[in-house]
Amino acid sequence: MAVKKAVFREVGTGKEPAVDSTIVNLRSKLEIYKAMSNGGNLADCPVRDVMQGLSGKWSSLLMGALAEQPYRFGELRRLVPDISQRMLTQTLHELQRDGYVHREVFPTKPPSVEYSLTDLGRSMFGALHQLILWAELNHDAVRQARAGFDAARA
Amino acid sequence: MAVKKAVFREVGTGKEPAVDSTIVNLRSKLEIYKAMSNGGNLADCPVRDVMQGLSGKWSSLLMGALAEQPYRFGELRRLVPDISQRMLTQTLHELQRDGYVHREVFPTKPPSVEYSLTDLGRSMFGALHQLILWAELNHDAVRQARAGFDAARA
DNA sequence: TAGTGCTGGTCTCTTTTTGAGACCACCACC
DNA sequence: GGTGGTGGTCTCAAAAAGAGACCAGCACTA
Numbered sequence A, B: 001m002a003v004k005k006a007v008f009r010e011v012g013t014g015k016e017p018a019v020d021s022t023i024v025n026l027r028s029k030l031e032i033y034k035a036m037s038n039g040g041n042l043a044d045c046p047v048r049d050v051m052q053g054l055s056g057k058w059s060s061l062l063m064g065a066l067a068e069q070p071y072r073f074g075e076l077r078r079l080v081p082d083i084s085q086r087m088l089t090q091t092l093h094e095l096q097r098d099g100y101v102h103r104e105v106f107p108t109k110p111p112s113v114e115y116s117l118t119d120l121g122r123s124m125f126g127a128l129h130q131l132i133l134w135a136e137l138n139h140d141a142v143r144q145a146r147a148g149f150d151a152a153r154a
Numbered sequence C: 001t002a003g004t005g006c007t008g009g010t011c012t013c014t015t016t017t018t019g020a021g022a023c024c025a026c027c028a029c030c
Numbered sequence D: 001g002g003t004g005g006t007g008g009t010c011t012c013a014a015a016a017a018g019a020g021a022c023c024a025g026c027a028c029t030a
Helices: A021-028 A031-040 A046-054 A059-068 A073-079 A085-097 A119-153 B021-028 B031-040 B046-054 B059-068 B073-079 B085-097 B119-153
Strands: A101-106 A112-117 B101-106 B112-117
Touching (some): A046 A059, A046 B059, A046 B119, A059 A073, A059 A085, A059 A119, A059 B031, A059 B046, A073 A085, A085 B119, A119 B119, B031 B046, B059 B085, B073 B085, B073 B112, B085 B101, B112 B119
Antiparallel strands (some): A101 A112, B101 B112
C-alpha cells in the first residue's frame, strides 16, 4: 500500500491563500456538505432543519405505520407497544406541525382522533423508504461490522 | 365531502375475530410497518436497529461531510463548528462501529487521525442522499406547513 | 345509581442523552 | 521555556426521553 501523507490541510479557517489550487479543487468537492450546512449559515439550514424533524427515535417508525393506512391514537399505541403515550402525543404533534401528518377529530362519544399522511408526508416517505429498504437489505452487514468492531477492542 | 365513519377498529389486541374480511384486508396492507417492527419482535428489529444508528443529531451531517472526502478529526471540528468535541468523538465512534466509517491513524508528530467512508458507508449514504435531496427541494413546503400550524394555534 | 371501561390526552418525576468546557500527554517551533 | 497544534477524555449542567399517575366525558352494566 502506498504511503499516505498526512497533509495538514486548512479547511474552513478563513485563512487560506486566495489562489491555492489544492484548496480550490478541494472546495469544489464540497457540494453535499455545503447543502447540508447551508454554506456555513447553520442557523437557517434547509436540510438540517428538515432532517432534524425526522431524526427522532419514533418519527420514522410512525411514518412507516401511517404510510400504510390512517390510524387512531389508541391504535398506534397498541401497534407500537414500546412507545410511551407522552412520546406518541409529542411525535405526532411534531409530524403534524411539519406538515407530514393530518389530524382529524371525529365527534363520536368519546371523541376519536385519526392520524393520516398528507401528500407532503407521502412524498417525504418515498425518500425515507429508500433508507428503510437499505436498512432491511444490509442489516447483516451492519451487525457483522459491529460484532467485528466489538471483538477487536475487547 | 363524504362523511367518514369513525369505525372502532381492533388492531393488535389479539382479540380479533378469526374470520373478519375487514381485518384480513387491513392486515395485508401492513407491509412497511411489519418490516420496520420485525413483526412484533421489537427487540431484534433490523430496520429499527439500523435506523437508530442514523437518527442521531450529527450522524447524517458527518456522513454528508465524509461522503465528499476523508477528513481529519480537527478538520471535522472546524467544518461543523457547533458540534461539541465530545459528540464528534462519540458519533464518529458509533459510525465506525456500524461499519460506515474507517478510522486510520498516521504516525505523524503529533499523530493525526483520518476518517473516511467505507464501501458500506458509501452504499448507505446513497439511500440517505435521497432523503437529503428531498429535504433540500421541499424545505419551503415544510416551513410553510410549520408556519401555518403555529399561526392556527396562536 | 354506582361501578367499569374506553377515548385521547396532560402532568410530574426519574433516568438517559447531550452539550460546554476544562483538562491531558505529546511534540515542534521559536 | 512558553506557545500552539494533535486527538482525545473527564466532569458537571442542561435538555430530552421514559414511566406512570391522573383527568373529563360518556356508554354500558349491574
